[in-house]
Amino acid sequence: MKLSRHTAGRGAISGQRRGISALVSWWDPRPFTQLFVIALILAALWLLGQNILAALARAGISPGFAFLGRAANFQIGEAVIPFSAGDTYLRAIGVGLINTLRVALAGCVLAALLGTALGVLGLMGNPLLTRLVRIYVEVIRNTPLLLQLFFWIALARNLPGPKQAPHLGGVWLSNRGIFVPAPVAENGWALPLALTALVFLAAFALRRFGGLRYVWTGAFVASAGILWASGISLDIPSLQGFNIRGGLSLSPEFAALLLALVVKFSAAIAEIVRAGILSVPEGQREAARAMGLSEWHIMRLVVLPQALRVIVPLTTSVFLDLAKDSSLAVAIGYPDLVSILNTTANTTGQAIEAVLIMAGSFVILNLSVAFLMNRYNARVALRGEHRR
């Protein structure tokens, strides 16, 4: 602890100096050999490039990204932005990217929540809970993700069909997906939302400065009235033709992939959280207890802030794994980025470009996750340093 505090203070400067000296020592002894090696590598890359270009030319494939503007004549089952066959490849790839982000983001958040809960539960000192959490972690961690994915998709697909699907209050559970009622606006969302915001602002002011009672109840009643009057209603899913239509739906493929990712990676996070909490010396808890803090406060104020320093960096790498493994989607038919790029390469022949787009997207995704997590990590780490 002491040591790290000292170096942390001068971290930036010494890091820079170390970087330069490393470069110098790497470069110094035989500069010409270095240059020669670099030239050799560049030449090899150039040769490889030429070779690929020549091979492509012989196959009649012209490299480049012009295909992105051409029509993609396939249909995509799930799209957040509107897409229909005949739109451009760029749009199709955008649809795939959003689908990947959607499942990865939801996966990270839910896996973190579930993982943390499990990690904490396992350490509550209840032997039964501890055992159950251990079993969960062991079983999940030792089963290949693909197998789990096939299990979840089989389960999702074996829900009853639309005509037999159980439903309650507009919520349908079927092998076509999970359907829930969703609000729809007949005349757009802008006006009703603005009005509702105003009502709540007014309510806030009245409560704060006027000290009136029941303003919140009033505000809720008033905004419900506004929403109803401005043509907002609930779209309740119902059976139409072959399928359930209306409302908001979660496809079986999305649900299965999300579940598989959350279950698999929550086990990894539970282990990390456990390790993080155990890394906080027992003495600190005892001290906190002696001061009369409640168990919840001990966790919240003493243990977690320190445990996070262990937890956050490790969780970052779990998140990256999760994002990467979301590409298992291909196997069950969820149209993620990789699946759309596969089809793109298959119909255009631009495989190199498809790989570049895939690699580029995952690098950017990983760097952003790593960046955000590192920012967070810096916060949890620094706070501790400054306090002392």
Next chain:
Amino acid sequence: MSSSGIFTRSLRALTAAAVIGAAAIPGIASAGDTLDAIKERGVIKVGVGTTPGFFSPDSDGKWQGFFIDYGRALSIAVFGEDGKVEFTNSSPQQRLPALQAGEFDILLSGVTVTINRAFNLGFHFGPTVFYDGQGILVRKDIGVTTAAELDGATIGVQSGTTGELNIADFFRKTGHNFTPVTIEDTSEFIAALESGRVDAITQDSSDLVGKLQQLKEPDNYILLPERLSKEPLAPAIRAGDDQWLEIVNWTVYATIQAEEWGITSANVDEFLKSEDPAIQRFLGVDPSLAEAIGFQPDWAYKIIRTVGNYGEIYERNLSPLGWKRGYNDIWTNGGLLYSPPFR
């Protein structure tokens, strides 16, 4: 298979396609490359599907079927003997990149000839061996008997197939809507239909008829009468290797020509006595033609004696499934199969 396994696998298929021609991979062949590689290796590497009648491993794991017999015929054309072929299943999504990357010498997996594959993807095709069309297999419980009634249906499609594109065209043309569920894995594709996740699946009708055999309750499904497309299925190879293409071409033609002449595995020895000079050249009794080309004189004779003519191959593998000859008959019987002259 580990989870990162499949990621690497799908990544690999893409990268494999991407690095065609880099380094020493057979890559985009120039004339002769493929044959040289095959001779050196001692075996022809063939990518196939898994559909009863067309290509399926029997209980001993030995491959059988219509396309398999063409793999055997190629073995005879190249090595003068049967069995020097290695068949490997490859999904519709992976097989074209795999062929391009040199993992296969040829695909005998029901690949459709299209102009896009010829020009933009860099493949050449041998003669069409099976004239097919895309069909739709529906669950009976949705009560549909024609494709026009499928407005709003959820339909399973297999990624990387022409069917993925044809079905989108079909619904655009009719102005109806559908929701695709696009699945790579063949057994997941079938499972989606069986579980009712989709109302129907679409593929080459040859594939659907074959897969119907594998469903738990075949009676619960019907193949709609419409054919959405033309699917001429042909052997596919990498563009650029003319020599290999011609070997494939004439191996197929030999089976068609033999049927036209009425030469079968049973009577081929009698034809050795034929007075017809064309038949003498074909069977190598007169070795001049084969020698000039650089083939073994008895290559066609051996193919016919071992795997039979086109009709025999068809009847052995496909007639048990109820296939009629239809377009897939020789031209003298009103079909589309026609071999250029062996001279």
